[in-house]
Amino acid sequence: MMEDLGAGKRATPNGVRLLELLEGRRIGRLKRYGKGDVLYREGEASREIFAIQSGRVKICGNSSDGKLHTYRILGSGSITGLTGNLLNGRHDSRAEALETAQIYVISSEEFADLVASDGFFSMMVMTELARAARTLATKVHDLSTLSVQQRLMSSLMRLADEHGHETERGIRIDLRITHEDLAELVVANRCTTTCCLNELKRQGYIWQEGRHLVIIPFEHFMILDGLSQAVLTGDDRAAIYWAKRVVAEGIDLAKGQSALTTAMWQVDREFTTGRLDLSDTIASTLAMRCSMSLIREQMEKIGGESPAVSRVVIGTVRGDAHDIGKTIVSTLLASEGFMVIDLGVDVSAQQFVEAVDQYKPDIIAMSALVTAAPPAPAAVIDALKGEGLRDGVRVVVGGGGVTQRLADSVQADGYGRSAREAVDLARKLTLP
Ligand code: B12
Numbered sequence: 001m002m003e004d005l006g007a008g009k010r011a012t013p014n015g016v017r018l019l020e021l022l023e024g025r026r027i028g029r030l031k032r033y034g035k036g037d038v039l040y041r042e043g044e045a046s047r048e049i050f051a052i053q054s055g056r057v058k059i060c061g062n063s064s065d066g067k068l069h070t071y072r073i074l075g076s077g078s079i080t081g082l083t084g085n086l087l088n089g090r091h092d093s094r095a096e097a098l099e100t101a102q103i104y105v106i107s108s109e110e111f112a113d114l115v116a117s118d119g120f121f122s123m124m125v126m127t128e129l130a131r132a133a134r135t136l137a138t139k140v141h142d143l144s145t146l147s148v149q150q151r152l153m154s155s156l157m158r159l160a161d162e163h164g165h166e167t168e169r170g171i172r173i174d175l176r177i178t179h180e181d182l183a184e185l186v187v188a189n190r191c192t193t194t195c196c197l198n199e200l201k202r203q204g205y206i207w208q209e210g211r212h213l214v215i216i217p218f219e220h221f222m223i224l225d226g227l228s229q230a231v232l233t234g235d236d237r238a239a240i241y242w243a244k245r246v247v248a249e250g251i252d253l254a255k256g257q258s259a260l261t262t263a264m265w266q267v268d269r270e271f272t273t274g275r276l277d278l279s280d281t282i283a284s285t286l287a288m289r290c291s292m293s294l295i296r297e298q299m300e301k302i303g304g305e306s307p308a309v310s311r312v313v314i315g316t317v318r319g320d321a322h323d324i325g326k327t328i329v330s331t332l333l334a335s336e337g338f339m340v341i342d343l344g345v346d347v348s349a350q351q352f353v354e355a356v357d358q359y360k361p362d363i364i365a366m367s368a369l370v371t372a373a374p375p376a377p378a379a380v381i382d383a384l385k386g387e388g389l390r391d392g393v394r395v396v397v398g399g400g401g402v403t404q405r406l407a408d409s410v411q412a413d414g415y416g417r418s419a420r421e422a423v424d425l426a427r428k429l430t431l432p
Contacts, residue, residue: 012077014077014124014127015076015077015078016077017120018051018077018079018120018121018124019051019053019076019077019104021118021120021121022051022104022106027104027106027110027114028051028104028105028106028107028110029104029105030053030102030103030104030105031102031103031104031105032100032101032102032103033055033057033097033100033101033102033103034097034100035097035098035099035100036096036097037096037097038094038095038096038097039057039080039081039095039096039097039103040081040084040091040094040095041091041094042061042062042091042092042093042094043090043091044084044090044091045089045090046081046084046085046089046090046091046108047107047108048081048085048105048106048107048108048111049079049080049081049082049085049106049108049111050079050080050081050095050103050104050105050106051077051078051079051103051104051106052074052075052076052077052078052079052080052101052102052103052104053076053101053102053103053104054076054101054102055075055076055097055098055099055100055101055102055103056073056074056075056097056098056099056101056163056175057073057074057078057080057095057096057097057098057101057103058070058072058073058074058095058096058098058181059071059072059073059074059080059093059094059095060093060094060095060096060184061092061093061094063187067184067187068184069184069185069187070181070184070185071093071132071135071136071139072131072132072135072162073098073159073162073163073175074162075162075163078128079124079125079128080095080128081095082125082128082129082132083129083132085108085111098175135158138154138158142154142155142186143187148186148188148192148193148196149196149199149200150225151186151187151188152182152186152188152193152196152197152200153200153205153206153215153221153225155182155185155186156173156182156200156206156213156215157215157218157221159173159175159177159185160173160215160218163175164215167209167214169214170207170214170215170216170217171214171215171216171217172209172212172213172214173212173213173214173215174212175212176211176212177213179193179194179197182197199262202258203224203255203258203259203262204216204252204254204255204258205221205224205255216255219249220249220251220255223242223245223246223249223251224242224246224251224255224256224259225259226238226241226242226245227239227242227243227246227256227259227260227263227291228259228260228262228263229263230242230287230291231260231263231264231267231284231287231288231291232263232266232267232284233283233284233287234280234282234283234284234286234287235283235287236283236286236287236290236291238287239287239288239290239291240290240291240294242291243256243290243291243292243294243295244294246259246295247294247295247298253295253298253299253302256295257292257295257296257299257335258335260288260291260292260295260331260335261331261332261335263284263288264284264285264288264328264331264332264335265332265419265420267280267281267284267285267288267328268328268332268418268419268420269420272417272418272420281324282324285324285327285328288331289327289331292331309337309338309339309430310337310338310339310362310363310426310430311338311339311340311341311359311360311361311362311363312330312333312338312339312340312341312361312362312363312364312365312426313341313343313352313355313356313359313361313363313364313365314326314329314330314333314340314341314342314343314364314365314366314367315342315343315344315345315347315351315352315355315365315366315367316344316345316346316347316366316367316368316369316399317346317347317366317367317368317376317377317380318346318347318348318349318376318379319346319370319372319376320345320346320367320368320369320370320376320399320401321345321346322345322367322369322370322399322400323344323345323367325367325369325398325399325400325419326342326345326367326399327342328419329365329367329398329419329422329423330342330365332419332420332422332423333365333422333423333426336423336426336427338426338430341355341359341361343355349379349380349382349383350383352364352366352380352383352384353380353383353384353387353389356384356387356389356392356393357387357389360392361393362393362394362429362430363393363394363395363396363426363429363430364380364384364393364394364395364396365396365397365398365422365426366380366395366396366397366398366399367397367398367399368397368398368399368401368402369399369400369401370401371401372401375402375406375409375410377395377397377402377406377407377410377412378409378410380395381395381410381411381412394413394414394429394430395412395413395414396412396413396414396415396416396422396425396426396429397410397412397414397415398415398416398417398421398422402415403415413429414428414429
């Protein structure tokens with residue numbers, strides 16, 4: 001559960017006004033609830049409404065599978081227990097204190113008098129009902145259309161909206177939330193929620209500051225998510241549009257790059273497991289390539305790229321113009337911190353040798369789709385040997401025209417069937 005926050009976040013100006021009204025007119029009795037204490041339960045007769053003076057309260061319910069789902073988290077200045085009072089006289093959810101809370105308990109009669117006599121109070125009631133309706137509508141939409149990771153981000157956005165505090169780098173959520181709490185909010189199990197949370201952290205959408213979560217501003221998330229989605233759907237126009245927005249809005253370029261590569265990892269995974277067909281993979285690669293070049297251009301302009309540790313020279317071998325797979329590999333290697341020198345397609349043995357001489361790479365990566373006799377990678381390795389350069393560089397091969405047997409026959413240092421294997425191989429071969 002969430003821990004005691006102490007003073008907690010202050011109420012909004014309207015929330016403060018509501019609390020002053022209750023205090024000034026001596027309405028309700030102020031009651032202290034400890035962490036975990038229940039204000040009302042599902043199905044219970046509703047005789048009171050509750051106005052939170054301090055502390056936080058979660059509104060939740062049990063689903064048919066018996067799991068607890070959190071709908072909303074309320075803070076100081078919020079009212080709850082309204083629907084039970086206004087409709088059938090029974091509560092349709094449960095309210096539980098997340099931390100020590102001081103709460104005005106207002107009888108149904110006092111509530112009815114206030115609604116009739118005070119316009120501001122009536123407006124607060126309507127606002128609260130509208131908020132609850134919006135949260136539920138968003139939740140239904142999220143549950144039916146979004147993945148767990150997107151639902152998690154959407155829930156964090158809502159928490160930031162209601163309990164957030166703007167800081168220089170993002171919006172700090174003034175709640176200490178456990179993974180269990182988040183799992184209840186997004187309606188997923190805790191393990192999945194933890195994995196998604198780590199993934200969002202890895203992508204730079206959220207991070208920890210002390211004991212609080214901080215999330216990037218909503219508009220930035222929309223742009224980065226738009227970029228990822230454009231690559232996933234292979235929409236190059238949209239990818240260019242979103243990449244330009246990343247640059248124009250001054251979003252951290254590393255986050256833009258990360259949005260692209262995360263999408264590309266997914267494309268590669270789905271292609272290699274047969275869930276994505278070739279034409280979609282090609283469209284995604286093109287979308288990624290044009291948007292990535294815009295982001296890279298900007299990175300070079302401002303000199304923001306972090307110094308890479310290991311170098312890879314990559315190219316498609318002589319007589320072969322296939323570049324889709326090679327581009328995926330080179331992009332993902334770059335995203336994993338390698339400095340990649342991409343020589344393009346139809347690269348001769350001599351060009352590989354010259355690149356080794358010039359860039360002193362740790363690895364040469366050759367992509368080959370067209371099979372030939374003798375195999376093109378053999379010519380490159382022979383040329384390297386001829387120049388006395390073979391021992392100073394690791395050679396890896398891949399692409400549809402290469403097999404493990406072929407890799408062994410040309411005495412390559414490694415062979416990979418996918419971009420994932422290419423990156424793993426490069427990491428293994430460059431371990432100190
Ligand atoms: C798209 C395509 C084309 C496009 C290429 C567009 C482009 N810009 O790349 C076009 C239409 C231009 C084309 C032309 C030709 N093609 Co073509 N083409 C294909 C096709 C359909 C898909 C290749 C592809 O992009 N796959 C998708 C990528 C993502 O997969 P991938 O390259 O394997 O890469 C993955 C892994 O292998 C790995 N990987 C890739 N590189 C590396 C490198 C390293 C180091 C590592 C570790 C891993 C790794 O990671 C990638 C991502 O997971 C294949 C058939 C097929 N279904 O595979 C034929 C195919 C490759 N083509 C073929 C042929 C024959 C040709 C042509 C000669 C046809 C012709 N008669 O003109 C010309 C070649 C011209 C030339 N000089 O190269 C043959 C090759 C047969 C052979 N084994 O020799 C194939 C297999 C079709 C067939 N069944 O006959 N082609």
